[in-house]
């Protein structure tokens with residue numbers, strides 16, 4: 001099984017299935033397709049268009065079958081490796097976990113666009129400015145905290161539905177943004193962010209992201225050089 005991903009420092013969508021596979025120790029080969037832009041003539045786009053019709057990462061290839069889009073990959077892994085509890089075991093909890101992932105998948109666009117993933121950067125001044133200027137980012141941050149605290153209360157933690165699973169992998173890049181941009185969250189959310197970062201798959205991704213040492217201008221709206 002191969003997982004096509006982008007640069008670990010910048011690619012939030014790639015991070016989700018990768019940390020999931022790593023967490024559950026499902027063997028896979030990582031194929032990193034370096035970002036050199038997303039235009040039709042970039043090496044990235046030309047390579048990824050040969051793998052799947054969206055030309056995006058992540059893509060999982062299993063025995064000739066290409067599965068693209070994070071949610072489809074997560075569902076495929078949950079079915080293919082059904083002895084692992086990727087989703088919660090209870091029907092109701094699973095429905096809630098899917099609702100949270102779907103909300104993340106289709107939403108939080110202000111947070112995503114104003115605070116793009118940049119694991120190695122520390123941009124608390126940008127975070128303060130964004131929060132001050134962008135009401136939508138403030139309300140998305142409120143929604144995140146409400147969603148996390150409700151799920152953690154219902155499951156009693158330590159992760160959203162008890163043990164680490166797809167929902168936590170889904171929010172791992174968000175936890176990263178909270179850290180990069182120093183976004184203020186309540187104690188429950190802060191504790192959750194720290195537990196997510198300590199989870200083995202997430203810690204391994206962050207370690208690799210820090211080792212990349214690449215600076216991609218088109219992924220850096222707030223910096224001109226690495227600090």
Ligand SMILES: N[C@@H](CCC(=O)N[C@@H](CS)C(=O)NCC(=O)O)C(=O)O
Nearest residue numbers: 011012013014038056057058069070
């Ligand atoms: N909905 C897709 C989004 C994937 C996505 O946008 N990936 C980014 C990298 S993090 C990408 O490949 N961008 C290339 C492009 O926009 O052309 C998913 O969940 O996999």
